[in-house]
Amino acid sequence: MLALRVCWRRICIISFFEGHRLLPSTHAHNPSERPLHTLTSRRMLLLRTLQHAGRATKCLTHTRSFAVSATTRLSVDRSIYVSKSTNPYFNLTLEDWLFRHKSPKDPLLLFYRDEPCIVIGRNQNPWKEVNLSSAENTGTPWIRRRSGGGTVYHDLGNTNFSIHLSRSAFDRNETGQIVLKAVRSLGVDANLNDRNDICVGKDKISGSAYKIVNNRAYHHGTMLISTRLDTLGDLLRVNKPSLVTKGVASVRSPVRNLQQYNPSVTHEGFVQAVITAFRETYNIRDEVCEVEETEEVKSIPYISAGMEELPQWNWAFGQTPEFTYTLSNTFTWGTVTANIHSKHGMILGCTLETSASTLPVQPNLQGLGEQLSGQKYGFVEEDVLVLEDDTRREVWSWLRNKMSR
Amino acid sequence: MFGLLRSASRPGLAVLRATRTTAAPLASSRVFARTIVTKRFTTDHEAVIYDSDTKLGTVTITDYAQSSLGDVVFVELPTVGTAVKQGDQIGAVESVKAASDIYAPISGTVESINEELSSQPGLLNKSPEQDGWLCKIKVADEAELDALMDAEGYKAHYEQS
Numbered sequence A: 001m002l003a004l005r006v007c008w009r010r011i012c013i014i015s016f017f018e019g020h021r022l023l024p025s026t027h028a029h030n031p032s033e034r035p036l037h038t039l040t041s042r043r044m045l046l047l048r049t050l051q052h053a054g055r056a057t058k059c060l061t062h063t064r065s066f067a068v069s070a071t072t073r074l075s076v077d078r079s080i081y082v083s084k085s086t087n088p089y090f091n092l093t094l095e096d097w098l099f100r101h102k103s104p105k106d107p108l109l110l111f112y113r114d115e116p117c118i119v120i121g122r123n124q125n126p127w128k129e130v131n132l133s134s135a136e137n138t139g140t141p142w143i144r145r146r147s148g149g150g151t152v153y154h155d156l157g158n159t160n161f162s163i164h165l166s167r168s169a170f171d172r173n174e175t176g177q178i179v180l181k182a183v184r185s186l187g188v189d190a191n192l193n194d195r196n197d198i199c200v201g202k203d204k205i206s207g208s209a210y211k212i213v214n215n216r217a218y219h220h221g222t223m224l225i226s227t228r229l230d231t232l233g234d235l236l237r238v239n240k241p242s243l244v245t246k247g248v249a250s251v252r253s254p255v256r257n258l259q260q261y262n263p264s265v266t267h268e269g270f271v272q273a274v275i276t277a278f279r280e281t282y283n284i285r286d287e288v289c290e291v292e293e294t295e296e297v298k299s300i301p302y303i304s305a306g307m308e309e310l311p312q313w314n315w316a317f318g319q320t321p322e323f324t325y326t327l328s329n330t331f332t333w334g335t336v337t338a339n340i341h342s343k344h345g346m347i348l349g350c351t352l353e354t355s356a357s358t359l360p361v362q363p364n365l366q367g368l369g370e371q372l373s374g375q376k377y378g379f380v381e382e383d384v385l386v387l388e389d390d391t392r393r394e395v396w397s398w399l400r401n402k403m404s405r
Numbered sequence B: 001m002f003g004l005l006r007s008a009s010r011p012g013l014a015v016l017r018a019t020r021t022t023a024a025p026l027a028s029s030r031v032f033a034r035t036i037v038t039k040r041f042t043t044d045h046e047a048v049i050y051d052s053d054t055k056l057g058t059v060t061i062t063d064y065a066q067s068s069l070g071d072v073v074f075v076e077l078p079t080v081g082t083a084v085k086q087g088d089q090i091g092a093v094e095s096v097k098a099a100s101d102i103y104a105p106i107s108g109t110v111e112s113i114n115e116e117l118s119s120q121p122g123l124l125n126k127s128p129e130q131d132g133w134l135c136k137i138k139v140a141d142e143a144e145l146d147a148l149m150d151a152e153g154y155k156a157h158y159e160q161s
Helices: A002-008 A036-053 A088-101 A132-138 A172-185 A229-235 A267-282 A301-309 A361-372 A390-403 B063-069 B142-147 B151-160
Strands: A011-014 A080-083 A108-112 A117-120 A142-144 A152-154 A158-166 A198-200 A208-212 A216-224 A243-245 A288-291 A323-331 A334-343 A346-354 B037-041 B046-051 B056-061 B072-076 B089-095 B098-103 B108-113 B135-139
Touching: A080 A088, A080 A267, A088 A108, A088 A117, A088 A142, A088 A158, A088 A216, A088 A301, A108 A267, A132 A229, A152 A158, A152 A229, A158 A172, A158 A267, A172 A198, A172 A208, A172 A216, A172 A267, A323 A390, A334 A361, A334 A390, A346 A361, A361 A390, B037 B151, B046 B142, B056 B063, B135 B142
Parallel strands: A011 A288, A080 A108, A080 A288, A117 A142, A208 B098
Antiparallel strands: A108 A158, A117 A152, A158 A216, A208 A216, A243 A323, A323 A334, A334 A346, B037 B046, B046 B056, B056 B135, B072 B089, B089 B098, B108 B135
């Protein structure tokens, strides 16, 4: 009878994808490929997902019988999805899966919340956008998403929304208005700024980004409800004026939480308000679909591949646009200025110049610079470096430290 | 350099291979030039300028695309030497926080990319179909051009959408 009660509540819980059996997850974990900073948090996320694996999930609709069907599906036929997972790797991948598989003309709305993490735009530089030492100290992973735009901080006090439409019907102002309408209905006098972000006065409460493919587009964004703004400020605070990127820089703005304007606003309240506005705009009637992060869902090849890709070096670091980083340090024997040129996460060149009057130092350092060329920025294989003397060792130690944060 | 060059899961591009009854290209001047340059457009708002002499297709986005994208701040291009198939994602453009995928209008191998775009992404707005060219592809099969639209067909296409 539990089934009947759930039916009446008109919520559909979905778990499997068509044609796939109950297979254990067969992800190949490659710790050596994964940046160190994600390992701790990934372990935590892994533990949590393993806890979910034992849970039986059901898809119950008003047309189906009570028994659990072996072919229940994660379907793209729905229009409104709410993810119950707080795993950012899962949520970003679920979003992408829905984006690529929904029929191109149909509107879709997705909500998700993530455990604390930093999310950078597709074409950004993590060394420029993320306070890597704070992130490591707090065990906060950073992830590169597939849409453009700047860097944001997610925690459970932030609700992410994602509106998908056909490319021809897509209008970022229109989708911005949907969310704005929802926020206003919660009694907050918000507005859209010229970058299509939702603000109250001059303070941002939401940031937006977009992705466009040949026949489809999405507008997704954050909504700060009760986020730790102090943590946000710390993790996104980077001061490297001499790191010059050809990629996309964040446009920094002061931010506030919705609860600072209306303390009674909650994640659920915001979600309901956006659903209402979305239903009105696109005349959507179907039920909300809750998606759980189960082994079955993660065994969908597109999803398992996507979740694997996100933390790997190729995407996380290898997608970094070209940049140069100029830095100086004074040692007991002289000052060294390093000029590192990097693209796609690789060091293309590193020139090391010194003020030291001792003759051998300059060519010595030049040799070190040449060795760094062709190595991964921030992940230099130390074993292959020839560090014959103290000068090289000191300079290398300084560079290694600077590249890691 | 991308993660996985993932083709969007969408209805496969129907390559309408009309049988060519003649070998004659659409425009030619037999007296003054032997090189035939053909320009074709895709439904995804890319253009390819094909030179039958060099067999190179210069890929660009269209003027219509750049105006709907807004100010381009970053251009992601394929790696030289990559083999691409018609419809594959070969790059992306970022403009006003939107990452837009670009697709290969024809199959072949990427022979060169426009290095200017790394320091001047705005070229895509200023001169989308000339100075803002994206890459040159060594065309594998000229017949694929037949599946694409000519200038008039393209104009009709975007005006109605």
